[in-house]
Amino acid sequence: MGTGSVAPVPKTALIVVDMVQTYDFSDGETLAGNVEKMIPSLKRLLDKAREADALIVYVNDSFGDWSTDREGLVAKARASDYPHLIDEVEPDDDVLFVLKARHSIFFQTPMDYILDENEIEHLVLAGQATEQCILYSALDAHIRHRPVSVPKDAVAHIHDDLAEASLRMMEINMDATVCAVDDIAFD
Numbered sequence: 001m002g003t004g005s006v007a008p009v010p011k012t013a014l015i016v017v018d019m020v021q022t023y024d025f026s027d028g029e030t031l032a033g034n035v036e037k038m039i040p041s042l043k044r045l046l047d048k049a050r051e052a053d054a055l056i057v058y059v060n061d062s063f064g065d066w067s068t069d070r071e072g073l074v075a076k077a078r079a080s081d082y083p084h085l086i087d088e089v090e091p092d093d094d095v096l097f098v099l100k101a102r103h104s105i106f107f108q109t110p111m112d113y114i115l116d117e118n119e120i121e122h123l124v125l126a127g128q129a130t131e132q133c134i135l136y137s138a139l140d141a142h143i144r145h146r147p148v149s150v151p152k153d154a155v156a157h158i159h160d161d162l163a164e165a166s167l168r169m170m171e172i173n174m175d176a177t178v179c180a181v182d183d184i185a186f187d
Contacts, residue, residue: 011122012054015124016127017125019091020074042127052185052186055096068099098110104133130162131163151181154181
């Protein structure tokens with residue numbers, strides 16, 4: 001038997017971006033249609049993360065209301081024209097819920113602290129929108145030397161062409177692993 005050591009497997013967290021949503025904006029109907037298609041994959045991803053006891057963090061836009069919280073945002077999503085989009089992916093009470101100001105999960109949030117406290121080395125980004133918040137979050141993770149995987153069947157977009165370009169940019173320029181939910185492993 002050899003005396004060599006095996007490299008440790010990076011600890012992975014699932015980051016669910018902007019899934020608590022009302023879709024009350026100009027491209028909302030288009031985005032909601034694409035979200036509806038990816039919900040089964042996102043649910044499978046959430047189940048995989050829970051089975052592995054991986055850290056799950058929901059990061060959601062505050063929509064300019066800094067007095068809101070998880071319950072307030074979920075209530076607004078349930079009162080929208082798209083309450084069915086939250087049914088299977090609503091954040092459980094036992095997951096972390098972080099409010100963000102703008103596109104990136106890192107911009108003016110405690111994400112770095114949360115990830116460091118939990119010794120997270122690898123991020124799986126899921127949610128919406130591929131060409132906006134997912135892209136900017138992947139870039140911010142990359143400049144922080146935090147490896148990222150993006151399961152393309154668990155992200156939703158507004159514009160097909162921009163989403164494809166964004167996934168390609170994440171893969172080529174940010175060294176992100178663009179894959180399918182079935183290829184994701186939480187260790």
